[in-house]
Amino acid sequence: xxxxxxxxxDRHAMLRQIGRSSIDELFADIPPSVTDAxxxxxxxxxxELEVFGELSRLAEANTASGRVPLLGGGVYDHYIPRAVHHIxxxxxxxxxxxxxxxxxxxxxxxxxxxxxxxxxxxxxMEIANASMYDGATAxxxxxxxxERIRKRGRVAVAANLFSHDRRVxxxxxxxxxxxxxxxxxxxxxxxxLARIPEDIxxxxxxxxxxxxxxxxxxxxxxxxxxxxxxxxxxxxALGILEPPGAFGADIVVGEGQCLGLPMGYGGPLLxxxxxxxxxxxxxxxxxxxxTMDADGRIGYTMTAQTREQHIRREKATSNICTNAAHxxxxxxxxxxxxxxxxxxxxxxxxxxxxxxxxxxIAKLKDYSLVFDGPxxxxxxxxxxxxxADAVRERLEAGGFLVESPRAMADLGVPNAxxxxxxxRRTQAELDRVVDxxxxxx
Amino acid sequence: MRTIFERGxxxxxxxxxxxxxxxxxxxxxxxxxxxxxxxxxRIPNTSETTVVRHYTRLCKLNYGVDDGIYPLGSCTxxxxxxxNEDTSALPGFADVHPATDERYVQGSLKLLYELTRLLQGVAxxxxxxxxxxxxxxGELTGMFLFRKYFESRxxxxxxxxxxxxxxxxxxxxxxxxxxFSVTEIASNARGTVDLDALRAQLDDTVAGIMxxxxxxxxxxxEDILEVxxxxxxxxxxxxxxxxxxxxxxxRARPGDMGADVFHFNLHKTLSTPHGGGGPGAGAVAVSxxxxxxxxxxxxxxxxxxxxxxxxxxxxxxxxxxxxxNVLVAIKAYTYLLQLGDEGLRAVSDNAVLxxxxxxxxxxxxxxxxxxxxxxxxxxxxxxxxxxxVTTLDVAKRLIDYGIHPPTVxxxxxxxxxxxxxxxxxxxxxxxxxxxxxxxRIAAEAREHPELLHEAPTxxxxxxxxxxxxxxxxxxxxxxxxxxx
Ligand SMILES: Cc1ncc(COP(=O)(O)O)c(C=O)c1O
Numbered sequence: 013x014x015x016x017x018x019x020x021x022d023r024h025a026m027l028r029q030i031g032r033s034s035i036d037e038l039f040a041d042i043p044p045s046v047t048d049a050x051x052x053x054x055x056x057x058x059x060e061l062e063v064f065g066e067l068s069r070l071a072e073a074n075t076a077s078g079r080v081p082l083l084g085g086g087v088y089d090h091y092i093p094r095a096v097h098h099i100x101x102x103x104x105x106x107x108x109x110x111x112x113x114x115x116x117x118x119x120x121x122x123x124x125x126x127x128x129x130x131x132x133x134x135x136x137m138e139i140a141n142a143s144m145y146d147g148a149t150a151x152x153x154x155x156x157x158x159e160r161i162r163k164r165g166r167v168a169v170a171a172n173l174f175s176h177d178r179r180v181x182x183x184x185x186x187x188x189x190x191x192x193x194x195x196x197x198x199x200x201x202x203x204x205l206a207r208i209p210e211d212i213x214x215x216x217x218x219x220x221x222x223x224x225x226x227x228x229x230x231x232x233x234x235x236x237x238x239x240x241x242x243x244x245x246x247x248x249a250l251g252i253l254e255p256p257g258a259f260g261a262d263i264v265v266g267e268g269q270c271l272g273l274p275m276g277y278g279g280p281l282l283x284x285x286x287x288x289x290x291x292x293x294x295x296x297x298x299x300x301x302x303t304m305d306a307d308g309r310i311g312y313t314m315t316a317q318t319r320e321q322h323i324r325r326e327k328a329t330s331n332i333c334t335n336a337a338h339x340x341x342x343x344x345x346x347x348x349x350x351x352x353x354x355x356x357x358x359x360x361x362x363x364x365x366x367x368x369x370x371x372x373i374a375k376l377k378d379y380s381l382v383f384d385g386p387x388x389x390x391x392x393x394x395x396x397x398x399x400a401d402a403v404r405e406r407l408e409a410g411g412f413l414v415e416s417p418r419a420m421a422d423l424g425v426p427n428a429x430x431x432x433x434x435x436r437r438t439q440a441e442l443d444r445v446v447d448x449x450x451x452x453x
Numbered sequence: 454m455r456t457i458f459e460r461g462x463x464x465x466x467x468x469x470x471x472x473x474x475x476x477x478x479x480x481x482x483x484x485x486x487x488x489x490x491x492x493x494x495r496i497p498n499t500s501e502t503t504v505v506r507h508y509t510r511l512c513k514l515n516y517g518v519d520d521g522i523y524p525l526g527s528c529t530x531x532x533x534x535x536x537n538e539d540t541s542a543l544p545g546f547a548d549v550h551p552a553t554d555e556r557y558v559q560g561s562l563k564l565l566y567e568l569t570r571l572l573q574g575v576a577x578x579x580x581x582x583x584x585x586x587x588x589x590x591g592e593l594t595g596m597f598l599f600r601k602y603f604e605s606r607x608x609x610x611x612x613x614x615x616x617x618x619x620x621x622x623x624x625x626x627x628x629x630x631x632x633f634s635v636t637e638i639a640s641n642a643r644g645t646v647d648l649d650a651l652r653a654q655l656d657d658t659v660a661g662i663m664x665x666x667x668x669x670x671x672x673x674x675e676d677i678l679e680v681x682x683x684x685x686x687x688x689x690x691x692x693x694x695x696x697x698x699x700x701x702x703x704r705a706r707p708g709d710m711g712a713d714v715f716h717f718n719l720h721k722t723l724s725t726p727h728g729g730g731g732p733g734a735g736a737v738a739v740s741x742x743x744x745x746x747x748x749x750x751x752x753x754x755x756x757x758x759x760x761x762x763x764x765x766x767x768x769x770x771x772x773x774x775x776x777x778n779v780l781v782a783i784k785a786y787t788y789l790l791q792l793g794d795e796g797l798r799a800v801s802d803n804a805v806l807x808x809x810x811x812x813x814x815x816x817x818x819x820x821x822x823x824x825x826x827x828x829x830x831x832x833x834x835x836x837x838x839x840x841x842v843t844t845l846d847v848a849k850r851l852i853d854y855g856i857h858p859p860t861v862x863x864x865x866x867x868x869x870x871x872x873x874x875x876x877x878x879x880x881x882x883x884x885x886x887x888x889x890x891x892x893r894i895a896a897e898a899r900e901h902p903e904l905l906h907e908a909p910t911x912x913x914x915x916x917x918x919x920x921x922x923x924x925x926x927x928x929x930x931x932x933x934x935x936x937x
Contacts, residue, residue: 042701055789055794067786067787077545095501101538120729306907335731349501
């Protein structure tokens with residue numbers, strides 16, 4: 013086994029040196045009834061050549077990868093500059109542990125510090141942590157954090173949240189005994205701010221929301237009293253959109269997959285978490301801070317750890333330990349590669365292309381856009397005559413991938429398809445979508 | 454350490470994205486001026502040369518498993534096979550959207566299904582979820598399962614979770630996030646759970662116990678069967694933290710020890726890299742009474758098709774956006790297929806042999822508070838090494854010798870703890886050299902303690918001022934414009 017360097021001769025010598033006659037002796041402390049009950053997996057070892065072949069065949073069985081995705085809803089088909097892969101593949105980065113020993117982890121720590129800065133800049137907030145597992149758990153932790161701060165036992169949640177975010181928030185809130193109250197949406201696709209209840213610890217809004225519609229955050233904070241405003245966001249859109257921080261948000265979370273991570277069938281993802289300095293003591297997760305070494309040189313270290321589980325145990329602000337550090341590194345390198353200029357450019361490409369498709373579809377006789385609020389790069393289309401499933405089938409037969417209408421139906425929008433358009437879609441592809449919808453073959 | 458914010462800034466970064474090929478309007482014309490960003494984010498526009506050189510310089514300030522032994526106790530920093538990186542990056546796996554119709558992702562679904570089955574076999578338990586994405590996330594999922602189980606039985610009075618004092622901090626934190634209170638159980642003089650102390654706590658307010666097996670001292674609880682039996686008899690459930698599975702994989706199964714919930718750390722035992730702090734994967738295996746409560750969706754096989762099944766009305770719900778860290782799962786699956794049964798057993802054989810070999814040698818120089826057979830790791834103490842010398846000093850001096858230090862100051866029940874886990878992927882030669890350096894440091898501690906106090910002197914930076922970092926928090930780059 014080439015991942016185990018020692019040979020039989022080494023093992024014998026080592027056993028002799030520690031006065032043992034066999035390896036079995038080293039396991040004498042496990043009750044024999046337990047070891048007797050052990051059953052192998054019936055899995056013969058295989059060579060790397062065979063295993064690589066087997067995995068390649070499985071990858072090929074994913075016939076999705078030859079198709080054109082119009083799928084969105086939190087994870088998107090964005091282009092990743094090749095240099096990002098090359099840097100992220102440096103094993104000095106990916107084979108390191110959490111930087112408990114800062115003096116030999118300055119690479120990881122400097123990147124964490126850069127990441128926190130970029131996320132604070134993007135979201136318009138004062139501080140950001142070093143990452144959460146994904147956007148959904150970041151949002152769930154934001155709800156728990158707001159509840160720790162305001163302690164009212166109730167949090168209002170916009171009904172147009174991505175379903176996967178909503179599901180995870182529900183699980184965490186159930187266990188924490190926090191009641192979730194729905195805030196419905198209007199025909200614009202935006203949530204109905206007049207329906208936010210009183211006596212809540214926080215209000216959760218997502219922008220762009222599950223319909224792709226950008227919420228009106230201006231003035232929202234002022235109508236919440238002292239309840240916290242939690243905003244879930246799409247960081248790539250912030251290349252052109254005013255960030256939640258500019259509207260007084262208290263906590264901003266988001267899914268960072270769009271910042272240079274492959275879709276990966278939904279994981280690993282990257283949870284973003286930003287807030288204001290006054291809430292530092294309630295922040296979950298790791299943070300890197302800037303400091304000096306014994307010679308007065310600038311260096312970075314994990315800090316504010318008195319919030320964390322290894323020190324505070326059951327009183328910690330979160331149980332999170334390992335997070336999504338390497339995804340955060342990838343996002344940092346992505347943002348550094350494209351810069352603020354490239355981020356604006358890619359956001360505009362998404363916006364323009366999505367509007368091109370939406371405008372053309374809306375002109376077709378049998379289709380309409382379900383919502384009239386402003387949108388970023390995805391929108392919801394309804395075919396007249398109740399046949400969204402059949403329309404999806406036609407698009408799939410034409411080589412596209414489209415989400416099941418069930419996704420929108422689950423949000424109370426029956427017979428509708430959500431279509432996402434990224435910078436990777438070409439005019440030819442989009443025209444083809446219109447042709448298929450319009451009945452051309 | 455210069456940051457990216459101090460480089461480039463006004464260089465040319467264009468050329469990655471094309472010009473727009475559809476007719477364009479101004480963004481404000483689509484959205485209205487109110488929604489448009491008024492101030493660009495301060496992310497520099499930097500040429501590819503500058504970006505690549507900046508991060509290449511940074512990566513060289515790091516120490517990874519590819520650099521040498523990484524004996525962090527409890528972290529199982531074994532070598533990460535390169536083939537894992539390549540299989541998980543195959544475009545067929547990497548470029549798939551989670552909302553893709555099942556018929557187009559049969560490869561990923563089959564892999565997840567097969568990995569689930571293998572992990573069930575390793576755990577000796579009937580069902581597994583791959584949704585949790587880290588060890589602590591697995592713990593939390595397990596605690597949610599505890600809660601749901603007792604809710605379903607009308608036993609919501611069971612609000613206490615018992616924890617040995619040697620437990621990892623995530624254990625009590627996970628129990629608390631799931632709404633449980635924590636009762637600590639003292640360890641006995643042998644470093645294991647004190648059965649009498651345990652029995653004294655067992656009543657109908659106890660939801661169960663969280664155990665690390667072997668425990669964080671690297672010691673196998675010989676009374677494990679008595680412990681789990683006592684908890685079950687009192688109506689409670691047993692959670693096993695599987696961070697230490699490397700010590701018995703292929704030889705014993707938590708299901709045969711009485712575990713009701715067991716979490717794997719794929720990013721430890723199954724060789725997926727740690728990534729400098731994630732992404733990990735924390736698959737959870739459960740016993741029969743908990744199967745219905747597992748997170749949705751679950752990957753199922755219907756005749757020869759694989760599918761996602763949402764129809765489990767008793768489920769705790771979801772704990773992740775989608776199906777967990779699928780690309781990490783692919784690395785673990787690649788590893789399992791290569792090793793097979795034989796390889797898995799070789800892992801624990803060698804992990805435990807390496808640890809005992811080092812323990813026997815190092816206990817002559819360092820205090821070993823629990824001097825007994827260990828499993829994959831052991832805990833030394835720097836106490837009594839030399840006056841005024843701490844474990845932190847020893848750790849920092851190791852850095853000067855080009856070696857990553859062990860875990861320090863954990864578990865909390867050992868003073869000045871040095872927790873050493875060599876793993877099976879280190880050779881006898883590497884272990885000898887590591888031991889020799891620790892012995893040399895012990896001699897230095899007596900003869901030249903200043904070498905330890907001042908260490909490291911050969912790292913990219915000297916010892917960093919933690920107090921200043923905490924007292925004067927700087928979490929973002931101080932842009933000049935903000936300083937005035
Ligand atoms: C014993 C033990 N339990 C739990 C954890 C938490 O695992 P993770 O960091 O993957 O969340 C760790 C690792 O840090 C550990 O060593």
